[in-house]
Amino acid sequence: MAATIIDGKALAAKCKARIKEEVEHLSKRPGLAVIIVGDNPASRIYVNHKKKDCAECGIYSEEYALPECARQEELLELIDLLNGREDIDGILVQLPLPAQFDEKAVLNAIDPGKDVDCFHPYNVGQLMIGEHTFLPCTPAGVMAMLDEYGIDPAGKHAVVVGRSNIVGKPQAMLLLQRHATVTICHSRTPNLAEITRQADILVAAVGKTGLITADMVNEGAAVIDVAMNRNEEGKLCGDVDFEAVKEKASFITPVPGGVGPMTRVMLLENTLTAAKVHGK
Numbered sequence: 427m428a429a430t431i432i433d434g435k436a437l438a439a440k441c442k443a444r445i446k447e448e449v450e451h452l453s454k455r456p457g458l459a460v461i462i463v464g465d466n467p468a469s470r471i472y473v474n475h476k477k478k479d480c481a482e483c484g485i486y487s488e489e490y491a492l493p494e495c496a497r498q499e500e501l502l503e504l505i506d507l508l509n510g511r512e513d514i515d516g517i518l519v520q521l522p523l524p525a526q527f528d529e530k531a532v533l534n535a536i537d538p539g540k541d542v543d544c545f546h547p548y549n550v551g552q553l554m555i556g557e558h559t560f561l562p563c564t565p566a567g568v569m570a571m572l573d574e575y576g577i578d579p580a581g582k583h584a585v586v587v588g589r590s591n592i593v594g595k596p597q598a599m600l601l602l603q604r605h606a607t608v609t610i611c612h613s614r615t616p617n618l619a620e621i622t623r624q625a626d627i628l629v630a631a632v633g634k635t636g637l638i639t640a641d642m643v644n645e646g647a648a649v650i651d652v653a654m655n656r657n658e659e660g661k662l663c664g665d666v667d668f669e670a671v672k673e674k675a676s677f678i679t680p681v682p683g684g685v686g687p688m689t690r691v692m693l694l695e696n697t698l699t700a701a702k703v704h705g706k
């Protein structure tokens with residue numbers, strides 16, 4: 427039987443309506459500062475999306491566009507200024523940064539209480555011990571999708587393919603918190619298909635078009651595709667062979683229209699949380 431297609435766009439719209447409602451009940455508007463450095467066209471599109479999302483939910487947003495040649499000190503000074511501003515609850519530095527930047531130092535400079543990406547080592551540590559305030563946006567978006575479709579991770583075997591700090595690792599943590607048995611696979615995993623075939627929940631987060639083929643998926647698995655790749659025609663696609671895998675899976679996320687819109691919602695959610703923590 428063909429899989430149920432998880433509609434990330436519809437769920438995102440529903441979540442945004444709730445966030446908007448909550449924002450209306452605060453004493454002051456939440457504020458998000460978005461910093462973009464250089465002119466990466468994908469980053470430009472994403473940042474525009476974020477601004478539009480904020481406006482839709484009544485969140486105040488400010489954009490800082492620094493030139494490609496900006497210096498590290500300039501960026502650190504800006505972050506410092508934003509750290510001190512009461513009207514700004516969240517700070518997001520769009521990644522990737524141009525090569526001259528020390529990404530780690532930049533992320534470290536953001537006040538952990540304003541780190542709505544959940545990239546600061548303090549927040550990553552909090553996540554590890556289950557004490558987190560902020561949710562890692564993409565992994566939390568995935569969890570919200572599982573919840574919405576009644577897919578309970580408890581007791582299931584969840585296989586995460588990919589071990590990045592922004593998706594694979596935090597995804598594994600969130601699934602673990604929800605009592606899944608978690609396996610993390612990556613580029614050096616020799617018997618990848620053998621392991622993915624054991625998955626009740628399979629999360630693909632590698633960034634390699636066509637990586638997950640139907641023979642790698644267990645009948646009835648829930649398949650979540652986190653990747654944002656461009657194919658030869660420049661079309662957005664994930665890691666999963668969607669057409670073939672949807673005939674085998676019980677649930678599957680499309681790209682676009684799956685995890686991407688939910689990632690954006692979680693940024694709004696974190697900004698709302700930060701505003702509440704800041705007494706708004």
Ligand SMILES: Nc1nc(=O)c2c([nH]1)NC[C@@H]1CN(c3ccc(C(=O)N[C@@H](CCC(=O)O)C(=O)O)cc3)C=[N+]21
Nearest residue numbers: 518519520521522543563654682683684686687689690
């Ligand atoms: N500090 C930082 N935080 C991020 O969260 C962050 C980042 N840097 N750098 C880049 C990645 C990528 N990312 C996406 C989020 C949503 C969509 C999204 O909404 N995608 C739509 C399609 C968008 C389109 O058509 O291009 C969809 O899947 O339906 C895509 C990509 C956040 N990132």
